[in-house]
Amino acid sequence: xxxFILRYLLPRLGQYLVVIFLGVTITYIIPRLSPSDPVxxxxxxIMVSGAHxxxxxxxxxxxxxxxxxxxxxxxxxxxxxxxxxxFQGDLGPSLSRFPTPVISxxxxxxxxxxxxxxxxxxxxxxxxxxxxxxxxxYEKSGIMKVIDVASQAVRPIPYYIVAVxxxxxxxxxxxxxxxxxxxxxGRRIEMSIWAVxxxxxxxxxxxxxLVTVGMGAWFIGMKSLTSNIISEDYVVYAExxxxxxxxxxxxxxxxxxxxxxxxxxxxxxGMIFSGALILEVVFVxxxxxxxxxxxxxxxxxxxxxxxxxxxxxxxxxxxLILDLIYPLFDPRVRHQ
Amino acid sequence: MPLLSVxxxxxxxxxxxxxxxxxVRAVDDVSFELQKNEIYGIAGESSCGKTTLIKVISGSIKxxxxxxxxxxxxxxxxxxxDIASVAPEVMRREIRWKEISYVMxxxxxxxxxxxxxxxxxxxxxDTHQGIDDKRKFEALCRDHLxxxxxxxxxxxxxxxxxxxxxxxxxAIALATIFRPSLIIADEPTTALDVxxxxxxLQLLKxxxxxxxxxxxxxxxxxxxxxxxxxxxxxxxAGTIVEEGPTEVIFGAPQHPYTQHLIASxxxxxxxxxxxxxxxxxxxxxxxxxGCRFHPRCPMAKEICxxxxxxxxxxxxxxxxxxxxxxxREEA
Ligand SMILES: Nc1ncnc2c1ncn2[C@@H]1O[C@H](COP(=O)(O)OP(=O)(O)OP(=O)(O)O)[C@@H](O)[C@H]1O
Ligand code: SF4
Ligand SMILES: [Mg+2]
Numbered sequence: 001x002x003x004f005i006l007r008y009l010l011p012r013l014g015q016y017l018v019v020i021f022l023g024v025t026i027t028y029i030i031p032r033l034s035p036s037d038p039v040x041x042x043x044x045x046i047m048v049s050g051a052h053x054x055x056x057x058x059x060x061x062x063x064x065x066x067x068x069x070x071x072x073x074x075x076x077x078x079x080x081x082x083x084x085x086x087f088q089g090d091l092g093p094s095l096s097r098f099p100t101p102v103i104s105x106x107x108x109x110x111x112x113x114x115x116x117x118x119x120x121x122x123x124x125x126x127x128x129x130x131x132x133x134x135x136x137x138y139e140k141s142g143i144m145k146v147i148d149v150a151s152q153a154v155r156p157i158p159y160y161i162v163a164v165x166x167x168x169x170x171x172x173x174x175x176x177x178x179x180x181x182x183x184x185x186g187r188r189i190e191m192s193i194w195a196v197x198x199x200x201x202x203x204x205x206x207x208x209x210l211v212t213v214g215m216g217a218w219f220i221g222m223k224s225l226t227s228n229i230i231s232e233d234y235v236v237y238a239e240x241x242x243x244x245x246x247x248x249x250x251x252x253x254x255x256x257x258x259x260x261x262x263x264x265x266x267x268x269x270g271m272i273f274s275g276a277l278i279l280e281v282v283f284v285x286x287x288x289x290x291x292x293x294x295x296x297x298x299x300x301x302x303x304x305x306x307x308x309x310x311x312x313x314x315x316x317x318x319x320l321i322l323d324l325i326y327p328l329f330d331p332r333v334r335h336q
Numbered sequence: 337m338p339l340l341s342v343x344x345x346x347x348x349x350x351x352x353x354x355x356x357x358x359x360v361r362a363v364d365d366v367s368f369e370l371q372k373n374e375i376y377g378i379a380g381e382s383s384c385g386k387t388t389l390i391k392v393i394s395g396s397i398k399x400x401x402x403x404x405x406x407x408x409x410x411x412x413x414x415x416x417x418d419i420a421s422v423a424p425e426v427m428r429r430e431i432r433w434k435e436i437s438y439v440m441x442x443x444x445x446x447x448x449x450x451x452x453x454x455x456x457x458x459x460x461x462d463t464h465q466g467i468d469d470k471r472k473f474e475a476l477c478r479d480h481l482x483x484x485x486x487x488x489x490x491x492x493x494x495x496x497x498x499x500x501x502x503x504x505x506x507a508i509a510l511a512t513i514f515r516p517s518l519i520i521a522d523e524p525t526t527a528l529d530v531x532x533x534x535x536x537l538q539l540l541k542x543x544x545x546x547x548x549x550x551x552x553x554x555x556x557x558x559x560x561x562x563x564x565x566x567x568x569x570x571x572x573a574g575t576i577v578e579e580g581p582t583e584v585i586f587g588a589p590q591h592p593y594t595q596h597l598i599a600s601x602x603x604x605x606x607x608x609x610x611x612x613x614x615x616x617x618x619x620x621x622x623x624x625x626g627c628r629f630h631p632r633c634p635m636a637k638e639i640c641x642x643x644x645x646x647x648x649x650x651x652x653x654x655x656x657x658x659x660x661x662x663x664r665e666e667a
Binding site for chain 1: 394396427428429432433437438440442445446447448449450451455456459460463464494496510
């Protein structure tokens with residue numbers, strides 16, 4: 001155990017912190033390379049809006065903005081101040097919705113995205129992998145052939161097209177589900193059956209689109225992984241010893257074929273923090289994807305930066321967790 | 337009463353790719369008998385059809401391999417069983433591992449890499465005997481391993497923590513846990529160094545001596561046969577070309593191919609170079625006409641090219657298929 005901590009956990013944690021540090025630093029530097037000065041731009045925008053300010057008021061505003069954007073002092077001082085604010089969870093104010101802090105915009109959007117994407121990714125991972133393994137192991141089964149053809153057909157269609165199709169069919173032709181949004185505008189979210197139902201009804205179509213496409217992808221991957229594992233000696237041996245097929249599938253084929261899929265799942269979950277951009281726009285879903293979209297449209301680089309930082313931390317954390325739990329699935333990488 | 341009687345067995349791989357069909361005649365007109373309580377060796381160079389023959393007689397045929405003719409009859413406790421017509425479910429429950437067990441070629445990789453060794457024992461025992469009691473199961477495995485001289489701790493190990501020799505021994509332990517009538521071992525020593533080889537062979541011999549069952553030992557390594565087998569069959573290009581008691585095969589081989597195999601065995605103190613057989617092993621998708629050995633046979637005659645030599649019984653236990661042998665017998 002001591003060895004595990006000293007020789008595995010600590011170095012791995014160190015690596016994790018370095019990755020985040022570098023990623024965040026790059027996100028910090030890039031917008032600063034742009035020649036436009038955000039303070040001047042903001043001031044110009046306010047002037048253009050027609051309001052009239054005296055030169056003193058403008059100077060005062062400039063001063064306040066410089067502070068808020070953390071643009072005071074030498075580049076090094078700015079950078080250190082940036083990290084100091086980061087540690088307090090302060091990502092600065094949003095430019096487009098000034099002066100709302102970026103962090104509170106993200107805090108509002110994140111639960112929607114996490115709820116939708118984690119559910120959809122998990123469902124499609126589980127079903128896609130089980131079906132993929134079955135389809136490859138029971139090659140002759142008719143249902144499996146149908147599923148196979150369907151996944152091959154869905155595979156090349158981008159998920160947002162699938163989303164639009166679902167939207168047209170289930171929201172317009174057969175108005176079973178609402179066409180967009182996640183919750184009635186203006187209502188506070190309370191803990192009630194009605195609220196839960198409403199949320200589920202609103203996220204049904206986005207989730208269905210994600211699951212359809214995601215499942216197809218996992219299915220195809222798992223099918224080819226399984227067909228490789230099937231010819232491995234230990235599977236042939238299990239057959240020769242007369243083990244029942246179910247045992248061979250769940251005890252021998254799946255645990256081996258799933259190893260790369262576990263890695264894939266972790267990376268997928270890490271990516272969740274940036275949301276599903278086009279999908280959220282199609283369904284007017286108030287998650288991280290929508291937030292990104294608005295940030296890009298509004299040129300809100302402090303918001304973009306905040307989202308990017310969340311994505312970096314998300315992916316790095318997912319990879320870290322994967323590295324820590326992977327030995328549970330594959331004893332060969334266990335630390336001696 | 338033999339344990340297994342194989343008559344005129346034919347088994348081919350029929351494959352089709354890009355509209356071209358190919359037939360690999362991997363087992364072509366093979367007949368032999370396995371007696372109870374003996375170690376029977378099958379020798380022959382790589383890809384002559386040894387593993388295919390085993391797959392067929394152990395009832396583990398899967399496409400593209402198909403039986404194209406012949407019979408295989410086992411006699412278990414006075415009951416005749418035609419292995420080709422046994423229902424898969426009966427095969428799985430009653431014959432596999434209880435009557436016929438199989439140490440597969442490449443036993444190094446028969447263990448599931450992500451599970452402890454105990455798990456495969458558990459599965460095999462569950463399938464064929466169904467011991468619910470965990471302690472009874474544990475005791476059964478530990479006793480069995482101890483009897484074979486293996487440390488019971490290996491149950492706790494993952495395959496990658498074990499040496500090749502140990503994995504091979506585990507394969508043998510798994511194959512013998514229910515004392516089957518027939519243990520088939522395909523190249524059990526090929527990937528092992530000489531010292532470990534000796535241990536594995538001794539283990540097989542001890543098990544056979546102790547339970548008086550039959551061991552079918554397949555290997556291209558003639559030295560192994562010399563040390564272990566009671567009788568040896570020599571295969572060439574999907575057919576058996578000679579069969580006899582081990583002393584006869586090594587002392588007075590009759591078929592030119594057998595003679596070549598024996599002559600190329602290393603002899604201590606001998607510094608002369610060994611004659612290598614000219615030519616390559618035949619392609620079983622289009623084997624040579626007549627005697628399949630004729631393109632490489634130093635004694636080939638005109639007739640060899642045209643006529644398939646028939647099997648000549650030289651002695652009660654010794655037979656060979658070669659025109660030369662036939663002529664000598666007639667004279
Ligand atoms: N699945 C298959 N499909 C087609 N041909 C096959 C298949 N398996 C084996 N063969 C062919 O059948 C022939 C006999 O193969 P087999 O494995 O029985 O030889 P072997 O004597 O066991 O060789 P080795 O000593 O290398 O194990 C070879 O020509 C091989 O290429
Ligand atoms: S039959 Fe002819 S070719 Fe074949 S082994 Fe005998 S002598 Fe050689
Ligand atoms: Mg072989």
